[in-house]
Amino acid sequence: MRRNLFTTFAVILLTVSVAIAKKEPALPAAKEGKQKPLSLVRVNVTGQPYDYFRPWQKKAPLSKRALGAVLSKGRVLVTADLVANQNYVELERAESGEKSAANVQVIDYEANLALLEPAEKNFLDGITPLDIATDTVVGDRLAAWQLEPTGALVATEGLVTTIQMTHYPVDVNQFLTYRVSISMQYRENSYTIPLVKNNKLAGLLLRYDPRAQLVDAIPAPIITHFLKDAETAHYDGFPSAGFSFFPTRDPQLRTFAGQTGKPGGVYVTSVEPNMPAVKAGLQVGDIVMEIGNNGIDQNGNYVDPLYGKIEFTNLLTAHAFAGDNVPFQIQRNGKPMQLNVTLEHRAAKNYVVSPYNLDQPPLYYVLGGVIFQELSRQYLKEWGANWQKEAPQRFVYLDHFQSELFPEGHRKIVVLSQVLPANATIGYDDLAYLVVRRVNGREINSLADLAEAVKHPIDGFIKIETEEDPKQIELEAAQVAAEAPALQENYGIPSLERLE
């Protein structure tokens, strides 16, 4: 229900008013460029994602070339996309071709940002680090920096048309995004292109639509948030409050919610279990009027000093950190109340269906040829870019409605993903994509539950009950154990389980 059509509308209006005001050249002065090496390095990454269809193995390695923005303290900023599931990262100086291995220092998959550090301490010497410009507004011109094979700069200028909240590739939160109208040329390093304003880093390429010639960029405020968090001893990640909302434009809905006084605020439609909002006492049906003294209108926007009207979720991501205590002014049945919400980062493992699993091997359990896994969006994404249509629809439904279907949280969905034909699985070979409910009579809420339940056979049989037909299958415990080595040998499975 969280549609942001209204946000788009508000921001378009804003575009018109601000576009006239600003006109500063974003390109670096020519002589400056010649004097000093650019604040860019090439980044070469060899990644190897896990194969969720054969969870004991990795896919074939894949190499990517990209650019990194050199920041102070010898750090290089890239997108998390680039270095997720990496085996080897290497930095390359544009002007000399000199190379150094690099490590991933901090990575935030949700905000799609990562910091690299070269293995050789002095590798970045002589490169002027980029400062960060957080003041970009609609109407500003930004330059996309790319490199020619010679190491020379290719700068393409574009106009910031919209600043709004959008979904990032790992779809857990909406984050602030710059939309830039720009006709970029193709270069071999298409990942992680920095966007620059007055020689300062204004954003990092998030996605590019070549047909519409539109770039979505991770904006500087998200980058500085990430960097600030990265400087603390423990990287927390972006906070969230854990509730969903609906605009209160409908006067009938406002009356129903008992709203008195001036219209405004958002209607709370659900609260996530064990999350800050519910811990602070927020309830379904409350109207959130203000967050940290920022009034929210009936469309869900607050007035940002820089951008004007923008969705209030920006207050809880770009402007707040995990652990911050944020006052919420709410109305409950017309009565004003204040709730103090202590924000937290919600880790991927704290979802019923985790939204991403990167740089981590998938869990699995193979029993006599029957493969069990925990349902995750990473698994569903194996069906490709169009996974929401291609993947088993029942699983997509479980993922999409997870907080509604499992309001208690704190559990995983164990699925029977496929069956490898073997003596123990004769007659079961066509089974796939089933939700496991019980094993040997025990409820299954995680793969660890399953591994434990398997150890307690009923009269020598392991009974697996599924939500869907065939509802039950049985395996003979002794046969499964006896045939395990042959199964491993036959299908090349180094280990029959990974539970951690």
Next chain:
Amino acid sequence: MKCCYLSILLLAFELTQLQAQQNSTPPVFPAQPQASAKPSAAAPAVVTVPVPPARPNGPVQKSLVRITSTEVEPDYRAPWNAGALQRGIGAGFVVEGNRIMTNAHVVSNSRYLTVERDGDPNKYPAKVQFVANDCDLALITVVAPNFYKNMVPLKFGGIPELESTVSAYGYPIGGERMSVTTGIVSRIDFQLYTHSSIDQHLAIQISAQINPGNSGGPVMRNAKVVGVAFQGYSGDVAQGVAYMVPTPVIRRFLKDIDDGHYDKYVDLGITYSKLQNPAQRKFLGLKDNDRGVLVTTVVAAGPCAKILREGDVLLTIDDHPIASDANVELEGERVEMPEVVERKFKGDTVKFEIWRDKQQMNVKIVLSTVWPYFVLGHSYDVRPRYVVYGGLLFQPLSLDLIEAYQPTDLRLRHYFDYFVLEQIYLQHPDVIVLTNILPDPINTYLAPYRGGIVDEINGKKIQTLDDLAKTFSEPADRFVVKMIGDGPPLVLDPKQAEAARERIKTRYNVVREQNLEEQAIAKAPENQKKI
């Protein structure tokens, strides 16, 4: 029979093999004389001719008719409208008792039917007598008394052998003169009957060309009808694949209507799985004899409810042993177990020997139809049910609705896909969807609720469209409509809705604000009963 697709594919293989073995024996189904048939005036004499004549099926023109149907297809997106007018041409043939047999899809939704015959300039108005949408057959009759005078009723044969030559008669692509195409019997198999799109019965694939306009026409061999041409593939999928309704299905239809009413195919209302895994058989305590299938779902609205249970093993059906791959031997053929039920009628019984908790038991099932399945299939000759209130259009979920709106909403698709399997119909006999909003100042903020499923109104569960209409007609300060799932309630002010009523009716030409009964448009013999 609504069985899983996979089993049907397996069955296909076995049937074909069997047919091949029997090639040496005479026709599988001896052409049985119609028990009650009067001696017909002019039986085709071809049968007795010793040498194959040029036209082995006799003067089929004397039996074949061309049917023109003017149909009105209901408009699920504007259900108060009569719907789009269409005209279709099909074929039919005269059978015993002054009746014309054709396909259900030739005459369903028809408002006016005419019949023409060879060598006669007249168009004869006709009436539908019986429609069986589940097996795509219908019987119509011509009112004019002298119409049948020179017509020759055709007789039915059995299942033709594989590779035997058959001829299809009809009016492909609407031509005025009879067309004949020949081909051979390619495959005898269970197929989905696309007219209802949920029923699977025996169908025979032939290589004779069949095109629109052939529908309802006889397919003949040795002067006997061996099938009614009814569907085929067109375009990219496959070419030259045509299907006919075989005579066992036709005979069952004719027998069903003996009492003047078509009762439809009956169903067990269960799903089952094969029991081929040795460990599973041992666990269940079954003998090592390759017998039995496992009951996996018992549809609560079906005849097996409260008699069979999930986890029961079916050992025999009417004393025929059920193999662990769900086949039974019936009259010398291996067919899938539901075929036993296919041949039965409403109110008939079927006996099962079952295995429950390692004990053998006998149960008897009185067969009936299973209504929730009808929601998943197409309906014909009925007006769509709907309620318009405050410019909001509420409609019950059905296949016709899904096809009209093509929703991508995951919840809606889930409720449709699992309507029977997860027994959603027990909570929501009607899954009531807010399908559309006729924009008006009173509902201008309600667009985000589109596609939602109604759960409660003012705290009361809404199970049927009647519940919804009744609730909206009762006095209330406001209506708080809770949709299924996390989302805000939809709030309506009855005073405003009442004030906007005429305005919305006029602006959008809503001639009727609701239709609660799935009543027939014209007098049709079928009426679906909802619980």
